[in-house]
Amino acid sequence: xxxxxxxxxxxxxxxxxxxxxxxxxxxxxxxxxxxxxxxxxxxxxxxxxxxxxxxxxxxxxxxxxxxxxxxxxxxxxxxxxxxxxxxxxxxxxxxxxxxxxxxxxxxxxxxxxxxxxxxxxxxxxxxxxxxxxxxxxxxxxxxxxxxxxxxxxxxxxxxxxxxxxxxxxxxxxx
Amino acid sequence: xxxxxxxxxxxxxxxxxxxxxxxxxxxxxxxxxxxxxxxxxxxxxxxxxxxxxxxxxxxxxxxxxxxxxxxxxxxxxxxxxxxxxxxxxxxxxxxxxxxxxxxxxxxxxxxxxxxxxxxxxxxxxxxxxxxxxxxxxxxxxxxxxxxxxxxxxxxxx
Numbered sequence: 003x004x005x006x007x008x009x010x011x012x013x014x015x016x017x018x019x020x021x022x023x024x025x026x027x028x029x030x031x032x033x034x035x036x037x038x039x040x041x042x043x044x045x046x047x048x049x050x051x052x053x054x055x056x057x058x059x060x061x062x063x064x065x066x067x068x069x070x071x072x073x074x075x076x077x078x079x080x081x082x083x084x085x086x087x088x089x090x091x092x093x094x095x096x097x098x099x100x101x102x103x104x105x106x107x108x109x110x111x112x113x114x115x116x117x118x119x120x121x122x123x124x125x126x127x128x129x130x131x132x133x134x135x136x137x138x139x140x141x142x143x144x145x146x147x148x149x150x151x152x153x154x155x156x157x158x159x160x161x162x163x164x165x166x167x168x169x170x171x172x173x174x175x176x
Numbered sequence: 177x178x179x180x181x182x183x184x185x186x187x188x189x190x191x192x193x194x195x196x197x198x199x200x201x202x203x204x205x206x207x208x209x210x211x212x213x214x215x216x217x218x219x220x221x222x223x224x225x226x227x228x229x230x231x232x233x234x235x236x237x238x239x240x241x242x243x244x245x246x247x248x249x250x251x252x253x254x255x256x257x258x259x260x261x262x263x264x265x266x267x268x269x270x271x272x273x274x275x276x277x278x279x280x281x282x283x284x285x286x287x288x289x290x291x292x293x294x295x296x297x298x299x300x301x302x303x304x305x306x307x308x309x310x311x312x313x314x315x316x317x318x319x320x321x322x323x324x325x326x327x328x329x330x331x332x333x
Contacts, residue, residue, distance in 0.1 A: 031328065031331070034327050035323055038216035039220065041213040042213050042215075042217030043220060043221070046218070046221055046246075055243070055246060056239075058238060067230050068221070068231065071220075149213075153209050153210055153213060154209070154210065156209075157206045158202060161202050164202060
């Protein structure tokens with residue numbers, strides 16, 4: 003894994019992106035704005051499942067009407083995130099919060115697929131009503147917590163001096 | 177006068193504590209970002225509806241009423257988590273053009289939201305022609321600019 007990161011780090015296009023004055027601020031700004039689009043909409047979907055808000059909106063309306071926008075935000079977020087990683091792979095390789103963010107995104111994705119292919123199949127039974135099944139509410143709570151953690155670990159990536167001691171002892175970035 | 181106010185803020189014991197306490201700034205910044213997500217979602221769901229997209233089967237005024245409190249409380253959270261950051265880096269903010277642009281647009285955004293946007297969102301649908309679309313578009317533009325300038329304070333100041 004390390005050799006892959008080192009190989010990318012030495013690529014001329016990675017160096018060019020890293021040395022560009024405008025690339026990093028531009029990519030990071032688009033990353034944050036697209037995060038607002040994706041995470042903002044997903045948060046209200048999760049809160050609808052939990053029963054915090056939008057209770058009069060049929061549950062099935064949200065995936066059909068809001069997910070295309072949320073996925074657009076996610077797509078832009080993924081592209082800018084990949085470019086940020088591509089431009090400074092060795093900065094992120096040893097960063098605990100980077101790996102924590104990747105792991106959290108993976109778990110959030112699994113939760114999303116599990117919900118979609120298991121719990122959501124019975125949506126017609128609870129679409130209009132206010133009583134959301136426990137499984138769906140749990141999936142909403144898990145998703146909300148996981149995406150919040152993704153946002154937090156994403157921000158924490160800037161604090162390379164605040165990584166856990168046990169992680170530092172592994173000397174991954176050295 | 178404004179400069180001396182910022183110098184005073186920078187010199188507060190709280191500002192010194194924020195800078196000295198290792199975890200204070202990261203925790204506040206993370207909370208600010210989470211509040212931003214809450215705010216953006218509440219704004220976007222209504223703005224997209226104003227644009228004729230998103231939850232079109234739900235009456236606009238119902239959506240606007242329900243999400244209004246989420247937007248207000250998210251904004252309060254943004255303010256509560258944003259103020260300590262301004263206090264602890266007051267002089268950096270003072271000399272950053274992005275900070276002033278952000279503040280000006282926030283004021284415009286709040287005035288716009290509590291006057292025009294709210295009135296249009298709560299009006300009977302179909303009575304205002306193309307105005308809801310214009311308002312939705314402007315609202316997205318205003319709050320996107322705020323996030324862009326906010327990000328640029330940290331990156332380019």
